[in-house]
Every structure is written in structure tokens, then in C-alpha cells.
Amino acid sequence: ARFTIDGGSVTAVGLGGAQMGFSQEAVQEFQVSTVNFDLSAGMTDAAVINVVTRAGGSVNRGTAFYFFRDHNLAAYPAIQRDRIRPDAFFQRQQFGLAAGGPIRRERIFYFGSWERNDQRAVAGTTLLAPDFAHFSRISASPLAGDLFSLRFDARITASHTVFARHSRDRSRAFGPAAAITGGALNSYPSNWSHVRSRADQSLVGLTSVLGSTLVNDLRFSTFVLASTMGAAGEQDCQGCLGVGAPSISVLQAGLVIGNSTAIDNFGRRFHLNDSITWQGRAHRVRVGFDWEHNRERNLVWGNEPVSMTLFSPDRVRAYNARPDVSAAQLIPLPSAFATLDDILRLPLQSFSVGIGDAGVPQEDGGRVRHWNTVWLYAEDTWRLHDRLTMTYGLGWGRDGNLNHDLHKPLLLAPLLGPDGLRPTRPGRTNFSPAAGIAWTPSSDHMTVVRAGAGRYYRPHGLTSSMDAERVALGPPGLGRQNVPGGAILNWIPGIPALPVGAPFEFRNSPTLFTGADLMAFLPAVRAGLVQSRSNADPAVQQIQVTKQAAPAIFPVYVPNPSAVHLHLGLQRELGRGLVVSADAVDRRFTHVPQGGGAIDVNHFNSVRGAVVPRCSSAAQAEDPQALCSLGPINVQKAPYHFAYKGVVVRIEKRAPAFTVLGSYAYSRTSGTNTGNGFDLDDWLQNAGPAANDLTHILNVAGMVRLPARVDLGFNLSVASVPPFSAYVGGMDFNGDGTTGDLLPGSTVNRFNRGLAGEDLERLVADFNRDYAGTRDAQGALVPRIILPGRYSLGDDFHTLDLRLSRSFRTRSRLVVSLLVEAFNVYNAANLSGYSGDLTIAAFGQPTQRVTQVFGSGGPRSLQLAARLSF
Template sequence: MRKTVHLFILALFMLGGHICFAQTANQGTLVGTVRDPNGQALPSVAITVTNISTGVSRAVTSDANGNYRLDFLQPGNYRIQAELSGFRKMEIPQVTINVNQIHRADVRMEIGEVTEEVVVTDDRSLGINTENPTLGEVISEQLIDNMPLNGREFIELTGLTPGVATGNEKDGAFGSRGVTAAVGGARATYNSFYIDGADTTDNYFGQLLTSPALDAIKEFRVQTSLYSAKYGRAGGGVISVVTKSGTNKFSGSLYEFHRNQMFDALPYFYTGPREDRPTYIQNQFGGTFGGPIFKNKTFFFFSAEYFRNRKPGQMLVGFAPTDLERQGNFTQSVNPWSTVGALPRIVNPYISQNPACIDPGAPGPPYCSQMVIPSRILPESLINPVGRRIMDLIPDPNYDNPSFNLRVFRSGRRTNDKYLIKVDHTFKDSSTLSGSFNYGVYDNTNPGIIDLSDTNVFEYGKTLALGYTRTIGKSIASDTKFNYTWSDSGSQQAVVDKNYAQELGFWIGSYKSEVMGTPRIIIYGTGGAFMTLGGSGPNLRNNNTWSLRQDLIYIRGNHTISFGADYKAQDYGWLYDIQNLGVYYFGYGETNTASAQLNWEVAGHPFASLLTGVVSYEGYSFGDSKPARSIRDSIGLYIQDDWKVSDRLTLNLGLRYDFEPPFASKDGKFMTLNWETGMPVYSAETDPALLQNLQFNYETGGKKTPFDANKLNFAPRVGFAFRPFNDSRSVIRGGYGIVYNSENLYTTGYGSFVAPFSGLFTLRNRAAQSPDRIDHIMPVTEEPYFFNSTLTSSNTPGNTFMNPREYPTGYLQHWNLGASRELAWGMVAEVSYVGSKGTHLNGSSSLRSYNPDLDRKVRENNPTWTQPITLRLKGFNSSYHSMQSKLTKRFKNGVSFIGAYTWAHALAESSSDYVAGGGDNQEEIDPETGNYIHRRINSNADFDIRHRFTFSGTYDLPFGKGRHFGSNWNPVVDAFLGGWRLNMITTIQTGQPFTVRGANNRAPDRICDGNLPRSQRTVRMWFDYTCFSTEGIAGNRNGNAPPNIIWGPDLINFDFGLHKELRFGERFRLQLRGEAFNAFNRVNLIGPNLRFIASATGAEITRQRDNRSLQFGFRFSF
């Protein structure tokens, strides 16, 4: 069936595009009106537009109203010529066409002979958008080449656009090349990325999949609000990148950029000797080469870049055992839960686990009296050799905070290789054929507390894009594209040279010897602190996506009608959170009394639990080792009419329809819930043999999708552009539109990760008198890598995530109203009010609070299914209001800049696709009904940055030949002192909000504001934790403190670059570059990473953004 659909779609596109392939998201449009000297419209004027670099020309004739339009132009500089009998030939020598932008170039003819030519030497049009309400920014080649970029990734420049909030450390794990961009009040996962017209958005997290080298990018555009109906499945921004193409002249470059610790300031939190600082060395080098294959016809371009980095990560904080604690002596240990400084209570875990032993002295078996260890010194007989070996892996404490007495700086490694090859060809009829192949290798090792905790994050992505553009008759332009994207990505342990579980003495079965790596060991401390030893994974993803797109533009009178369709087929493989050697949790509870545990009292000590080898929880992977494959076919249809109502007013009327069903299990291995009976139900395609060992009740014959498809996703768009003075220098624009989001796999694919397929099963250690010891855990079978499902999941499916069958597609409503005006000295000012509202957005809750009756049915059907069922839920809302302004100046007289300021306020009931309520556990019991309820609190969003100002600029210093001073310097002096260019990027923004939590990750009661005055904020006490109370908040109640009410540190950053270009003849240039990132070495802190209020520790800051770093480089080009 799926193959039949593919063939039908392919035939449809071939008919619409005349069997042609092309790019759309990487092109621009030229429009204009031709008039006579009296201002009357001139029809039948021959307009010829020529690409200056390639010599490729396109021709069109003005219509009865004097209007002309050329679509699907490759970005670049063009020459415009206009001819009509009885008038002089007019020429505009250069206009710039940008990606995804409509450029207006009006022509005024002069009476005379056609053999006479008039050249317009001052094209004052600065490319103001006079045709539609789309907001955004074009990042030009000149800006890309000159700006100092810390990492040299193009996505860093998206932050120069008004309405874009970057640098959200809360979403850093899901960022694109380390950068997150929340656009127009939408989450960072709601963006779409296009490279040379190919959709390169990863369908797992919604991030950028592949990124070309900076020197291979010609320009890119960020669209932030009210883009064309052509675009869908992106409630945030649309980022379109155009790579460079070959020209009629051979050209190329070689470059190298270098950094090391000799040029850098020490991190703020580093207190060791300078000579002992972690290693930092970085080299980024590569080259480009392009030119003609056949002049004026066929061109090629190639780039390759290699990035090698070894750099310290953030300061890692943890807690380490003291010398006495390593010996089992807890007589001087701290019990932070005591208000009077009492010592921790230590009990014998092999007795305290017996329910009969409630408290010392209580009636019970005789051995209960031996439960408490009065001396607080563990006898040697209780010390487990495996627990001692694990403790020996932990470094010695080096900080005076008892809860976080360990601070570690370690260097990670990062490799990033990028390749691009591109070929363009123009036929005699001016149609164009193009193809590009983009390949990237990203490999990053994130350091942990010890080397066994290091994690390797990788992504290998490839994109193939083929295209053909043509004109059909005088009034139709056709553009079709095909692209294929595939990638392998994920994370896994970095140190896999041996089986460390076996070396440490874990009892895991002899067959496990071939499994390399370290078990994941998590030790819980106080105030929410925890420390992880070992790694997790692998977590592997494989993506295969191919798509077809057909766009047609039909011009009829004053109507320019755009319509088309796009089809996308996705095949995604996912191997989720496999714990090859298990995961083990150690906490206070195992060396505490049973009564204290039942009442959520915290005593005992985690290192006492570790030394005795008694785990709190154990996690095991089960199932097979094959990735769960999911598939989806989606289609989008659109039509848009850009109606030129008059010379001054243009209306934009569009409608888009998106059909995007949920991902479906390709092999039928899928489980969901029967929402009537409360019974787990397996897909009708599930092999019955896989289910025969399950020992819980279930049904078969279900669907292989997590929810039902939505078929009514119609998204209208309406806008206007009004030129009050009937020129291209002033415009008022506005509009309203709806954009539906794409459902990524992360929120919908968990039905394949339950018993008996694959997943993680967690057990709580509560065995009377014989708790599980780390050297003798649950036995396993002979299946390598995984635990047998009949043992680890015989009476429950495991950790379960589900979606309701009714799962409406989330969407955002966008609106804006603003004005743009061209000013003197080549400047343009723009100011807009921009708003958005999100509806039916993703979040999380539990079945017991979403549908208590159904949850009770689930427990009645399977009493052993005691773990809460997590729901990936819709129904969360957001809102955004902003004032966005910018002032730009094109490069003239040695100066150009973009200054942008945004005031914004973003509210959300959930800021993430993966967590609800700003990361808080907002679930509690309703005292009246006794049912669980989930509080949805509309509070500050994670990306609520109230004030953000950015400034990027280029200034040619006025010294040297051809400049104001030193024009007569001799060549030697000029070589040293002349010809320098200063570039800068400034970012100033207010802090992000964060959430304060109480015990058990619950919201506390807020009894005063909590935000300290700026003069009182310190890294040891960023907010007033005494303004929050957990008194009376038990396991089933939340306090009144909403999420994201404490404001984090501001960001003030200045990046500078100083460039000098040396010329050798007319074609060869050598550019010398020096760049300083965070040039003034301001300590830009990141908010507290724990935010628990048990003590002042929760208000402490331990992280910072990059300190000052210097980079030196060169670029040789010809």
C-alpha cells in the first residue's frame, strides 16, 4: 500500500513539474513596475535580468499595468535592463536578490532612442519587504564572512534577528550544534531548517540535522512571523540556507583558525594553579573551490572543513566521601536534614528492611534491637567489596560545601567534519538544473566526574538535493524539488575498552564478559544533589527521509497565485536508553529505618548504603537489540494569492492543509492502551510468539500507532502590505495566520519500548532481611546485552509512556503589525508588534490525574502494574507578546550594521515537549475527591527573555591607502597599520527564569518574593531560599509557588574581530584575523542548576558561560 502511495505521488509531481526537480526554500523573487516620465504604467517592456557572477539571464515582459515579476531566482547580484521602442534603454547595474525575499526594483523610462542607454547609478532601494507581512532577517554573505563567531556555526547568527531568543541552557541538550533558538514565542523544537531547499530538520528532537561549513554559505534567512502558506509544520521559525555556487571565474580559499589555553582567561570557578588547568586546544581548517565547467552554463562548487577541539566543559559538581567515610566511619558526617546539627542515623540495612522492625525498641523479633549502629561506624562485616571499589573511583573532596564538596574541570573532545559538493546547470530556455550533496560528521565526548562517566554524542548526516526550475509560457513558473536525507545519531558510553562491571565485581553472569563499558551508578545526596558514575546507552537513532515538492506560480492580471504540494516519507529507527550493564541507585533510605522511609524522612547516608552494597533501585534493559522502526507519510497542500489591489496595497491570502499522521510501527511491535477497558493492547501485527511468556493480562488486535490521525488541519494565512507613499521606501505591514506543528518521534514512539520488545525495567529494593546486593543482583539469561523479559517484565510492561487516542495537532496562531522606513545614509528602521498563541501543545502528565477512572481499571486488570503511567499529553497553551525593532545599514563608506531590540513576554503551561509545568511535578491529590489532579499553571516560559539587544557591525578603520588617514603611507607602513577592519557582535539580555523546587521535586509554598536585589545576589546565594517553605507539603501536595518565578543572571557579551587583508596582484588575497570572544571577560553566570530549598546550597550558582577566548586565523583566497 505504501509503495502504491509513493508511485501515485511521484506521478503527480512529475506531471506538475514536467519531470523536473528544483529548490524552493533557497530562492528569491524580483518584482517591479515600469512607468513613463509622467508616472503612467508602461506595458510590453522587455525586462532582462542577468546574474552578474554566472552570466545567466532571464527575460520577462511587463503586463498591462506595467508590472513584472521573476520568481525562483538564485540569491545573488543581478543587472536589470529594460527596453521599449520609443524609450531609451534603462539599466540598473546591480540589485541584490536574497533568499526567500521579494525585492522590488521599479523602473522609470525616459523618452529617446532605444540605442541610447541610461544607467541608474544610485539604486536607493535597500530591499525593504513591500509585498507581504513576513518578518525576519537576511544574514548576508558579507556578514557571514566578517562576524566573529564562537564556533563558526551559522546558526549562532540567528540571534541577530528580532524575536529570536537564543542561549536557553534548559534546552541545551536538544540544541542544534549547541545553539537553541526559540522564535516568536514558540519552543526551540518548533523550527524548520532548509539547506539549498532540502528539509534538514531532525524528526526526533526538531533540531538542525546537518550544517554546512561557514565558508560554504552564501547567505541565509530567518523568517519569524507570518511566512507564506508554502511553509508548514513549523510553529516557530523557518531558517533557509543557500550555499555558494560556482561562477564564471575559478575561485577558492584555504583557511585555518586556532585557539589554545595560552590565549584564554581562566574559568571563574577554577581555583587550581594555572599550569594545572584542563587542556584546551582547537583547530578549524578547510577550503573551498569552485568555477565553471562550461562558461555561462554549468558550474561546480566544493568545500571541506575539519574541526578538532579539546576543551574543558562546565565545572562539574558532586559530593565525595571524606577519608573517614571511605573507612565506614560516619561519626563526623553531616546530616543536612537536621535543624540542630545532629549526626546522621546509620542502621544495618539487612535488618531495617524487615517490615517487622519499625523502630528501635518496638515489639518485634529480637534482631530488631540490632538495627541501629550507635557508633555510626560500619563493621567490616557489613562493608561490601564492590561498594568499596566503586567508592575508590570517586575523587577526594576539594570544596568546603558539605553537600557539594567536589568540583571537577575535565576536557571533552569534539570532532566535526563537513563536506559539500554542488553543481548548477542552465539550459537554453533559461531553465536550471541543480544538485547538491551535504555530508557532516559530528562527534562529541562530554566529560563526566571521572572518565568512566564520559558520554559520546554523535551525528552523521547526509543530504542529497536535486532540482529543476523552468518557466511555462509567459505566466507560469514551475519549481519542483526532490531531496533525500539520512542520518545516524545518538549517544553511548565513551570508555568501552573493557568490561568494568566484571572488573568491579558485579554479579552479572559469565556471558556478560563480551559487553564493554561501565554500569550506570547514581548516588543521591542532599538537596536534590546526585552524582553519576558510569554511562548509559546506547541511545541510537537512524533517520531516512525523502521528499518531493512542487511549487507553481501563475500570474493573472493583478493576482500572483502560488500553489503546490509537498510530500514526505519518513523511516525512523530508534534504540532507546539501553542499559547494557544495568543502572543502580544508592540513597539514604537503605541505611535508614523502615518507618522513616515510609514517612519520607531522610536520615542514613548514601555512602553508607554504597559501602554496604545495598541498592535503592535497580534498572535492567530487556528485549532484543534491534532498533524499533517507525514510518510516516505526510502531505501538505497550499494555495496563496498575492493580490495587488492597487499600486499601494497588496493583500496576501493563503490557505494550507497538512495531513501528518502519527508515526506507525513498521514491524508491528507496538503496545498502547484500550481506553475503554483499561487493558494494555498489542498491535494486530505483533508476533504472538513474543507475547507467550508475559504474565500480565493484555489484549491483541490493536493499532500500531499511538493516536488517531487528525484530518482537519487547515491553516489560513491573511496579510497585507501598504506603501503609503507609493514607493519602495516606506511600508506598513500586518496579518494573521495559523501554523500546525510537526509531531516528533520523541513524544509519540514509546509504544515500542515496553515488554516484551525493548526497554528499561526498574525495581525498588524492599526485600525483607535480604536486600539486593550489588554483587548479587537479579540473575539473567544467556541473551547478550539484555535481560530476559520473562524475568524482568513478567508481570508488568515496564516504564510506560502513552498518548491518548484523541491527540489534536498542536498549532500556533501568529499575528503582527509594523512599519518599515528607509532613512538617510543607507539605513532602514523597522518596528513591529508581534504576538502568538500556542494551542494543544505537547506536555506530560499521568493517567491517574488525566483519567482516574481509567487508571483504576488498569490497576484492576493488572494489580502488579503499580508504576504511574506517563502520558504524552496535548492541551497545553502558550502566549507571547512583543515589541520588535531593528535598525540596519547596508555596507557603504566602510560601515554596516544590524541593531535589534526585542521586548517580549512569553507565558506557557509547559515549555517543553518532554516535561510539563516548567519541569515541576505539579501532580497532587484532590482532598475532596481523593483523586490525583494535575495543575496546569500558566507562568513564565523557560525562554521568557524580557529584554534582548543585539548589535553586529563592520567598520573599516580610517587608516591606510584609500582611506581618510594615511593615504600616502609607503607600502611597508601601510602593510602594518593600514587596511584594518573592526567587526563586532554585542548581546545584552535579561536573565531567564527558573523554577524553585522543594522535597520530592514538588513546588514549595512561596511566602515572599524570593528574588534578591541585584546588589545582594552572589554565586553562593543567588535567591532568597527562605522565601520558600515545604512545611506541610507531603508526598501528595504541592505548594503555591508557580514555575519560573526566580530570574537568572543577565547576559552581557562582546565579541570583537580585527581583520587585515593583503592583496597579491588582482586575484590573490590573504586575510589575517584576530578575534576575541567575551572580550571583556565578563562572568556570565548560568542560573542555579539544582534550585532546591532544603538549604542555601540550592541557591548556589556553579556554572558560567564561556570566559574570554582569543582566536587567530588566516584565509587565503583567489
């Protein structure tokens, strides 16, 4: 989606999503468009959100407000009650003020707002594996933020008006990485992150009436975003398991501790857009352009010093119980897991090491990536008849975000083809035609029919992958490399279960090599990697030394993500204040960059062998000219496509004493998925419902005037259960090199979409009969599946929120409003975090519920508020 404020973009530089918040007091109006949006919206394919800020008027007006809630007014926020914190402290204070009016009567006006959010929230970590369940806890997750905005408007002449605004969003937070950067769900507090963020936008707008039929609208803005992210310290979580440790995951047990990532991001955008509108008798023609100059420096220290995954205790016990395991091969386990050292005694499954400087020299030699995005458009609104209007137009965009100066070595020819070693070329064919009609069938204008279609493109948002490509195709030692253990050949004798010359890879079965062993040998491993790059021939490219790329190499042609929108709508006024509408939407997205869009086209872990053969000796691995590989080579392909089909029915009734708005959506979102079930040999095979597919969504909201001038507001939201996939953790049945394959007989996200609990039990019985006790394509022993006594395949969402308010007017013309709000009145659980791994005891068990931070949908809570206005 593209986010603009007064026409200036606040979309994250080089990424996606809005990176700037605004106080509601500063918002005059906003528009959300998700289908067939106006071409003036800019280069985007999914949605456009534009906010218009409030301007001062001819009379001085102002307001101040305060909202408060805490744990004494709320239900318990976690699934399980923490024995140490049975009544976890929570407090949220939100307060601010806004004022506006004239500086010079009828000529110059001002409006300003400030809002503070002081929140001391909590978040739960629910661990269901018996070995780690005692680590479950409630932890503090504080946030403090300020929103400031100041705007001036001036009427220069009768034909020219100008406004200028500066806004700032500044915050600091500590919380789960999943909520901040898309990290692991349900992670332990030692895996959480500190984030400090500041976003500034300065904007100037000039509207000029150039004639009776000609208007020009000009906007220029700057947007600056600076943020840092770091690991937790002892002061954030005293006595927390894993504070100061690297990232350690025990995936089959759901335990994620430690943190190995730090980020320092700085982005700047200069944004200029201009439109000229000409109004004729039957035509309204608009032409314009949108130009963005983006600059970004994104420093990421990942896997510092290492990130590791360990086998779970249950996997170790299953290994020890095998009849073919000798006494010398038995893996000892601690009697209980109480400390970090206990966890590091688990066998190592995989690891990645990050080495080198996070800064990446760009094409011009500087450390800041910069590029231009250009959008041109022309459209005409043609009034064919007093009851029929047609809009049509054409847009064209060019995105300069990719690397266009990097040649690829011969090593990549088997993957890219002999003609695929040239630099990535710019896209020049992003043409966006769009058309629509609005038709009023009868002269009473009570019915309106709307239809539209269009093709839309959006820019690439993959700057971290592009920096990684510069590192891979640059000279040895350039930038930061993330090296998986499978790409490192052991040169240290005496390591248990790892002979000299073997890769540090333990995919299929636990061994005696533990996490503690890795930590002991890690300094030597890191020093060896640094030394190998220092000794490499500077005339070769780094990928010829590492012989792996994760991610990503960009081919010659990389199409922009795009979408085709179709829309048909009908609106009918049935009576005074009663309007009914129905809309049917079909949106089809192509080249969707799921997971970044990179795919291991080398098939390095496939049982059928790598496309670029594995290096067979240490000498070959150390030869930059040898055409062999040491790991996956990810190439930007993004072949995925998704389709959204939906029908929305909306009913609105307005009356003097009440207003009610109800809407219902029936929809399907489906396409080609990554994750569990993805097949490296057939990228489009994993087709089915998308993870965010919600078949039914119902929302009813309204306001009723009660006696004694009391207003009652309500909002009811209901959404059906999302789809669910059941998979067998650690198993690769088809030999493509990816693990966690789907339960045989099922397809991706088919449970709750045609398959139910009885189907699961039938398929599990078939699995235990046909697969259990055999070996998968990689040689790993297939376990027997035992379903928990109680499990669920997901939970629906529903909440009822209420607001009571009463206003009092004083003799001094002050208006005092008192409010009481109740969120999730009947305390619906709204559970999530259900594991689909059939090999663990936590299958089908919830680990999360909606956070209490935003109120709606979270644990039941009351909020008290007061507002003073003049």
C-alpha cells in the first residue's frame, strides 16, 4: 500500500507500510481505496491511504484530552496466569491537545497538535513443551511516543493559496521482534528488541487557479526516517533466560531466546508531485507527474556472532530410543532445563554466522543507496450523459531501485543461462491503463451503478536484498556476509561427530555436537572465515569465494509486482437516510515477493543433487575458479500469484436519534504459498488459500442518543477462523531440500477450508500406517504421530466495544465531555499462535491472544477519558 499525508508520501523508504503516525486531532479526513484507485494516487498495486490534515479557521478553537486504562480495569492479558506475576501491571495513558485559528484575519491561519502515548504494556510468552513450560511468563513491554504537527495556511491572492506543515513521530519501545520486525512469534523476552524511531515530514503545497477552467496543484515534501534496533539488556528483563546470548531456537519446542541482530536505518525522500486539471463542458482532464528521490542507508548486523537452531529434547529422546543407536552414540540430556548452559547441551541442528562490515559501497562509491521513482499519468472524466460518466486514463512508472551495474560470474551460468550474466536492466513497460463508469439508470438518481478495471504496478521494496547482491558480486571482504554452517567445511580436528572436510550441517538427525561445542569453536570458525576472505584474490567476485548466496542474485529481467483490478458495484437509496450498496471485487496479483521473492535455484539440499555441483574437496572449495557450490544460491524470481475475490454488502441508516452502519464481506484469497508445502522443484505447486484468507467478516457500528443527552456508541466485529496447515516437522518427503512437508493427503491451508478435524484424524491414521517408521527422502526416520487429547485448528475473532459519553457546556463556552469505553465486553478469547507441527505435543494449542494495547479484540478492559473543547 502507498501512504500519503496531504499528498506527500510517508511510506517507508525502500520498504513497505506507513512509518509515521498522526494524532487524530490533526486529521480532517482520510480516504482508503483498495480497488480501481485514481491514477493520481501514484505507483502502487494494492491500496492507497491518503490523509488530509486539519487547517485553522477564522475562529480560534482548541481541545485537550486524556485517556486512561490499567490492569485494574482489565482482564488478564495472557493465556496462562504467571505464578510470579499473577496480576501483571499494565497502564496506558494517552493525552494531548490541539488548537487552530487565524493569525491574520481571512489571510493567514494556523493549526497545531501534540499527543503523548505513555504505555507500560505486558506481553506473554507461552511455552507448551513440558521441558520448557516453566519458563512461561509475563514480561513488561513499554512504549513511549510523541506525535507533533504544526500547519500554516495562507491566501496569497484570490487565485493562489499556500500551506506549509511539519510533523514528527518519535517513539521508543521494547517488545517482541514479531511485533516490530516480523521476527519469531511467542519468543522469550531475551529475544525481544529495543527500537528507537523518529520520522519527520515537511511539506509545502501551492494551489493556483490559472483560469476559469484551469487549476494547478503542486506539492513538495521531505520525509526523514531514522531508527535503531538492538537486543535486550539485563535492565529490561532481570533474570531472563538468554539475556546477552546469541539467538538460540529450539523450533520443535517453540523456544526462542537470545538476540543476534542489530539494525541502524536511515532513509530520506524528496517528493515532488504536480497535477493540472482542466474543466470543459463535458470533460475534466487531469495530467500530472509524481517524482521521488529516495536515499537509504540500512545497516544490518545479523547473526552476530551467530544464530543457531538446536534439536529439541523430544527429538533427542526419540533418537536415543532407536534400536540402531549404540551406547557410544547416546546423547546425554540434563535432568532439567533451568539455565542457558542446560539448553546449550542440546545437539546442534544448524547455524549461521555473520562477518564483515554492515556498510555496503553503492554504485557511486558512497555508503547511501539512492534512486528515483517516476510516475506519469493522464486521465479524463467524460460526462457522456447527465446520468452516465466515464473515466479513463493511462499511467506509466519507472522504478530505479535495482542494481543496474553488476555483472555475474561464470559460476552462475548454469542457473541464469549464458545470456543471464549481464546486469539487471531497468523496467520500462510499467503501463497502467484504467477505466470506469458511473451510471444512474433512472431520473430519480436513487440508484447508481459503478464498474471499473485497471492494471497497477508498485515499486520494488527490496533494498536489503539489493545490498546483499552488491556484497555477493563485489570483491572478497566487501560488506557483511551471512554464512550458513552448511557452507563451512570443518578444518579443525577433534570435533565430535564432525570429521575434517565435512560441512557444519546436521539436518537429519541429532549428534553429539552440541550448542556448547559450537560456542567453544565459534571464535576459530569466525577467524577462519575472515582470513579466507582476506587471502582471496581481489580480482574475483565474492560469490566465487563463498560459492553461495542467501539472498539474492537478481536476474537480467525483474518485473515489478503488479495487479489487475475488476470492480462492479450497485448503490440504492431505499428511503430517507437508508442506503444499501453491494460491491463485487476481483484483484489478481502477480510477481508477489513472498519471503522477499528469492528461491534457491541451485537446489543445494535436494537429493537429486545441486545444479552447480557441491565442492568435493577443501582444495576445490578454496579455488575461486572452480565451478562448484557450498550452499544455496538464491535468485530473485518472485513467481507467486494471488487472487482476491469478494462481495461486500453495506447498509447505512441515518436518523436524528441514531446512526447505524453494517457491512458484511464474503471473500476468498488464494494463490501460491511459500512456507510449509513449498516445493523447490515446482514453485507454483503449493497453491491454496492464503494464510490471511478470511471467508466471513461482519461489522456493525453505530451511535444512539439516549435520554439525558447521553450518547451510546457500539462496534461489533466478527471474522471467521483463518485457514490451517498440518505438517510433519523436519521431514522432506519429496526430496526437494525443504523440510516441514505437509501431512500427506492434505494441501496448504486446506483445514478450515474443506478439511476438518475428522479429516485430520483420518489422514494421521493413514500416515501412521503408511509412513511411520520409514525414512524420508533425506534419510531421516519418520516419526509416529500422536495427536493431543485436545487440540484446535484455529479460532475465530469477535469483539463488542461500547462507548458512553456525556457532554456539558459551561457559561464560558467550554465543552466538557466525559467518556467510558469498554473493549471486548464479553471477553472473547480470540486465540492465535496454533502450531501446525504434528510431531510436537503443542500441535493445535494456542500460544497467544490479541494484545491489550489497542483495546478492541484484546482482553476485556475499561477506559476512562475526558475532553475539554472551546
